[in-house]
Amino acid sequence: MKAPSSLEQLIQALKVLPGVGPKSASRMAYHLLQRDQGGAANLAHAIEYAIATLKHCRRCNTFTEGELCEICADEDRNHQQLCVVEMPTDLLMIEQTLAYHGLYFVLMGRLSPLDGIGPNEIALARLLERAVDGEVQEVVIATNFTVEGEATAHYLAELMRTRGLQVSRIARGLPVGGELEHVDPGTLAQALVERRKL
Amino acid sequence: MKAPSSLEQLIQALKVLPGVGPKSASRMAYHLLQRDQGGAANLAHAIEYAIATLKHCRRCNTFTEGELCEICADEDRNHQQLCVVEMPTDLLMIEQTLAYHGLYFVLMGRLSPLDGIGPNEIALARLLERAVDGEVQEVVIATNFTVEGEATAHYLAELMRTRGLQVSRIARGLPVGGELEHVDPGTLAQALVERRKL
Numbered sequence: 417m418k419a420p421s422s423l424e425q426l427i428q429a430l431k432v433l434p435g436v437g438p439k440s441a442s443r444m445a446y447h448l449l450q451r452d453q454g455g456a457a458n459l460a461h462a463i464e465y466a467i468a469t470l471k472h473c474r475r476c477n478t479f480t481e482g483e484l485c486e487i488c489a490d491e492d493r494n495h496q497q498l499c500v501v502e503m504p505t506d507l508l509m510i511e512q513t514l515a516y517h518g519l520y521f522v523l524m525g526r527l528s529p530l531d532g533i534g535p536n537e538i539a540l541a542r543l544l545e546r547a548v549d550g551e552v553q554e555v556v557i558a559t560n561f562t563v564e565g566e567a568t569a570h571y572l573a574e575l576m577r578t579r580g581l582q583v584s585r586i587a588r589g590l591p592v593g594g595e596l597e598h599v600d601p602g603t604l605a606q607a608l609v610e611r612r613k614l
Numbered sequence: 615m616k617a618p619s620s621l622e623q624l625i626q627a628l629k630v631l632p633g634v635g636p637k638s639a640s641r642m643a644y645h646l647l648q649r650d651q652g653g654a655a656n657l658a659h660a661i662e663y664a665i666a667t668l669k670h671c672r673r674c675n676t677f678t679e680g681e682l683c684e685i686c687a688d689e690d691r692n693h694q695q696l697c698v699v700e701m702p703t704d705l706l707m708i709e710q711t712l713a714y715h716g717l718y719f720v721l722m723g724r725l726s727p728l729d730g731i732g733p734n735e736i737a738l739a740r741l742l743e744r745a746v747d748g749e750v751q752e753v754v755i756a757t758n759f760t761v762e763g764e765a766t767a768h769y770l771a772e773l774m775r776t777r778g779l780q781v782s783r784i785a786r787g788l789p790v791g792g793e794l795e796h797v798d799p800g801t802l803a804q805a806l807v808e809r810r811k812l
Contacts, residue, residue, distance in 0.1 A: 419702065419706065420667075421679070422660075422663050422679060423664055423668055425660045426660040426661060428660075429659075429661075432653030432656070433631075433645070433646070433657075434641060434642060440633065442703055446702065447631070448630070448631070448661065448664075449664060449677065453665055457661070459627040459628065459661060460661040460662045461627075462628075463646065463654050463655070463658040464658045465620050465623065466620045466621055466624040466643070466647060467651055467655060469618075469620045470620055470621055479617070479621050480618055504617065504644065524648050525648070
């Protein structure tokens with residue numbers, strides 16, 4: 417006795433989701449079939465619709481439904497600054513700050529040799545092509561401050577500098593409202609090393 | 615600036631999965647679109663296929679692709695025993711033990727008034743109809759030993775007894791190979807209360 421094959425196929429298919437193993441996949445499958453068939457049908461449709469309609473912005477590589485994303489199509493943005501982020505969510509976070517008015521480039525990942533993600537797996541070649549268009553003056557690297565994000569930042573900075581571009585990195589330090597007592601020693605050490613003249 | 619609408623729809627749609635909030639849904643959406651479009655298309659297909667093909671077994675209520683599931687269709691099983699479980703996975707677990715040869719009834723849930731799941735939300739009416747078919751002699755209640763599972767068991771036992779059926783409950787106690795030192799006090803207390811004569 418095994419689960420019916422279409423149920424088994426659904427459980428297997430759910431395991432492509434990140435962080436979902438056999439137990440969660442099985443729980444999800446039963447939930448979808450027993451409690452929320454409407455939501456399940458909607459999910460199937462949303463996946464197919466997203467695959468069909470989303471493509472990468474020709475200039476910045478983020479997901480968009482047109483040729484150019486809203487930001488790249490906006491003539492009022494500062495075309496001399498190019499901010500490099502790992503994922504579209506990072507771009508949205510920076511947009512929320514209203515503190516940056518340049519353009520973006522989305523790598524769609526980070527260098528992570530252990531996971532088999534090298535320069536060819538992220539859009540590095542396209543970024544280089546984009547950065548040397550003559551208009552871009554400064555590249556602001558805003559990858560995460562994780563091991564992989566930092567490695568990616570170092571690698572990018574090296575490539576950009578050899579092409580005569582000005583490169584910067586978003587600052588590390590204490591969070592706004594942060595107290596020295598509650599911050600981790602690594603962050604505090606960086607905040608000391610990267611102190612600014614007043 | 616917001617995420618493109620088809621991406622936003624996919625993120626919303628993923629939130630129907632149990633245990634998936636906005637952050638995980640967003641991570642899943644980017645993973646599907648960026649790293650595994652094949653897996654995503656396959657998932658959409660598997661959902662649609664499962665919704666289209668799976669129905670409930672006419673007799674035991676588990677998921678099946680035919681009218682009757684394999685077990686209910688098996689003439690060699692003991693038709694006098696009916697084991698009541700919460701979910702199809704529980705049925706599969708019991709089948710793996712090879713210790714039970716009767717038939718099943720799958721509630722597809724448990725009583726949980728706080729979540730709005732009362733007797734009408736689980737297949738209680740169908741279970742009663744099934745249990746009084748004249749063939750069934752003993753009802754083995756194998757709901758989980760959680761608060762909800764226990765409440766369901768008590769409720770079922772009451773209903774069955776008033777209909778003159780013999781009712782039993784799977785045993786609580788120490789696991790096979792279990793040591794007294796490592797078992798929780800609640801289980802040990804139950805094992806003492808429910809001790810068997812030798």
